[in-house]
Amino acid sequence: MNPTDVTIDAATRQDWRTRLLLRRLERLQSGTLELLLPDGGRACFRGAVDGPSARVKLHSSRLVSRLVTGGALGLAEGYMAGEWDSPELAVALELLHRNEASLRPAVPALAWTGKMLGRLRHRLRANSRRGARRNIAYHYDLGNSFYARWLDETWTYSAALFAYPEQPLAEAQRAKYQRLLDRLAPRPGEHILEIGCGWGGFACYAAAHADVRVTGLTLSEEQLAFARKQAEAAGLSDRIAFVLRDYRDVTQRFDHIVSIEMYEAVGEAYWPDYFAAIRAALKPGGRAALQAITIDEAGFELYRRRADFIQRYIFPGGMLASPSVFGACAARAGLDERERAFFGGDYARTLARWDHRVTAEREAIVAERGETFYRMWRYYLAYCTAGFSSGHIDLMQIVFEQPGAGE
The missing domain is CATH 3.40.50.150 (Vaccinia Virus protein VP39)
Structure with a gap:
């Protein structure tokens, strides 16, 4: 598969959490994502396969910490907290879902713990x-x-x-x-x-x-x-x-x-x-x-x-x-x-x-x-x-x- 076509403003590489996020998004394989960053920078990722095209505005790099510890649930909680937005939210989520396998990181200890706690919480809500x-x-x-x-x-x-x-x-x-x-x-x-x-x-x-x-x-x-x-x-x-x-x-x-x-x-x-x-x-x-x-x-x-x-x-x-x-x-x-x-x-x-x-x-x-x-x-x-x-x-x-x- 051809590599992702990436365009990134140089100034956006200053914050370590932003750099971590951008490196992960470079693995995008399908569709196009335009990312507007908190410092005013812009990054664009275009996968080799046609797919949805979305724009996401990142308001706070705290979202990256949520993604590391919570994965997809962290993405949702970050949206609820106002840390990111998209003018077409459903399209942005479809784009991310279609790229889930390539964007998903190896599960660190913190994320594994979060997943286990989530499973436990779910089981405690059983439908007796x-x-x-x-x-x-x-x-x-x-x-x-x-x-x-x-x-x-x-x-x-x-x-x-x-x-x-x-x-x-x-x-x-x-x-x-x-x-x-x-x-x-x-x-x-x-x-x-x-x-x-x-x-x-x-x-x-x-x-x-x-x-x-x-x-x-x-x-x-x-x-x-x-x-x-x-x-x-x-x-x-x-x-x-x-x-x-x-x-x-x-x-x-x-x-x-x-x-x-x-x-x-x-x-x-x-x-x-x-x-x-x-x-x-x-x-x-x-x-x-x-x-x-x-x-x-x-x-x-x-x-x-x-x-x-x-x-x-x-x-x-x-x-x-x-x-x-x-x-x-x-x-x-x-x-x-x-x-x-x-x-x-x-x-x-x-x-x-x-x-x-x-x-x-x-x-x-x-x-x-x-x-x-x-x-x-x-x-x-x-x-x-x-x-x-x-x-x-x-x-x-x-x-x-x-x-x-x-x-």
Whole structure:
């Protein structure tokens, strides 16, 4: 491979941390990075392979110390602390992700210690029944007023499916709901269980458009109260029941099951329980339609050995499976797979819409929660966008069937 094309202002080599960073970036293999330095200097790195082009403004060389001790997590924490910026944050993160293998240093003792502490912290946030309620509250009970600032009118906090790029977000969310319903093909009056009902968007859509009954499970007090009010306002309370209940505590059987981006919060140790609960709750011949974020097969083993930014700051106790691991877990539980399809590009587009709304609400969010929280949330959205754009993560809709129809 050809060496990286590097242009560096001479004055930028004076600070040892800056020199360390520049030497590492000289290993960039894909795309182009323009780095604006705290002293006013500029460095440009162009890899031999085409890729994203990004500009990063380094406000403080303290970021380098974070990178040495924390790696990718240090990069996130440096952004939260205001030590660097980029006019197109998601593009910058995609560029860095595509070059992760070449830029990653040999793990020094301090970084190894940090990774071990991160793994330990992640394990202490395991999703036992008590832990699951705590972890869900950490994320979803931030307050409905916060989510109202950037979710669309359907109050849907999962990927939409777009028929065309400019399609209104609410319309694309309803298209996602309809596709899941189409996979189930429920008959009027049948009973659907939704594991992880959020603010009630799918349940209300299904009850209104498919003439079915829906029981929605949540562990969030904030979501529960809102979902019940939404169903009542839509005149659907007679067909929808929202309950505060763990999926492991379901004893009733249902005609079909839907679970939209919920398994991600379950945790790897509890995946067998999750799929066993789905099988136990499905009537013979019933179908389960799941929408799930997956991680690429090649990166799964490395990912599962270290706690990342999402697990540390956004979804404590969470974990992604690769498509093959996801399917194998379901098969071991006795579920028959019927189909799967992937929509990673739609998630990247959904995240871009959310980020646009969050950015527009910056002043209000900072006033309520502070600058660090605002930067953390923007990093979260950009981090996910970069993952979908690079193919590191993907969005899967997958359908399972309970064996034994007619028994």
